[in-house]
Amino acid sequence: MNKITAVFILIIIALSACSTAPKNNGDINILRKSAEIGLEAANKSAGQGNFTNAMNLLIEYKKQAVMADDSSLIIRICLSYGNVLLSLGKTDEAYAEWDQAVAEAQSLGDKELLSVTRIFRARGNLLSGRASAQSVLDEVNREIGNVKTNKLYIAYSWQTKGLAQRDLNSYTEAEASIKKSLEINENEKALENASFDWYTIASIRSMAGNSIGALQALESAIKIDRRIENSFGLAANWRAIGDIYRKMGKNDDAMEAYKRSRAIYEALGNKEEVTAIDTRMKGNN
Secondary structure (H helix, E strand, O other), X not given: OOHHHHHHHHHHHHHHHOOOOOOOOOOOOHHHHHHHHHHHHHHHHHHOOOHHHHHHHHHHHHHHHHHHOOHXXXXXXXXXXXXXXXXXXXXXXXXXXXXXXXXXXXHHOOHHHHHHHHHHHHHHHHHHOOOOHHHHHHHHHHHHHHOOOOHHHHHHHHHHHHHHHHHOOOHHHHHHHHHHHHHHHHHOOOHHHHHHHHHHHHHHHHHOOOHHHHHHHHHHHHHHHHHOOOHHHHHHHXXXXXXXXXXXXXXXXXXXXXXXXXXXXXXXXXXXXXXHHHHHHOOOO
């Protein structure tokens, strides 16, 4: 029996054994509340780059959502699970989760959730190269008007739109879209998402030839990631700073940034990224 299940059973035992527990008035939300909390924890873990932990959490809490037969919760967990699987390179498994979310939303008849599922899948198509940036942008434009209730999903939609615009070299439009996502994420205190928005703005500015603006955006990302102790984000930001400095011909500054990135990745035990940084420092990438 795993730790999460053991704790869950102990909660049930404690509630049933307590003589002062209130009488059941109808609804019981133990499974749903547990899964909601777990989904939030998994999303936070994924936002900080701990995809394996996020995957393990989502496996457990998806079971609880299924046991509760809560379609909305199943859909939202499938969406996050698909993103995590894609980040781990499990592309086919990711599409299976997104396809389940789409089918579940169609069966539920929830127009907003159906549009959200399609935008998640479209983003997967963009990141995996299964569809062109223009087709992804077209799909997001078709669906984004239906996403009205959940502010974080609205932000996600704008973020996806900005990523597609960036890949189409529409840099002004791309930054404007990401800034709409950023405004929502900052207002909602979704700081891991806000940090990624700044990171994405940096990439847009760099691709547009605005290296100074890209460095400024990364400084904003670093401020957020330090505040929330997002080590994975900090390492990625310093690596990007190194790339920009090297592009500018400032090799000493690039090496210093790479060293900071490498030290964080090494502390995290991320050997793959450490090797990638070593390659950069040798000038081979």
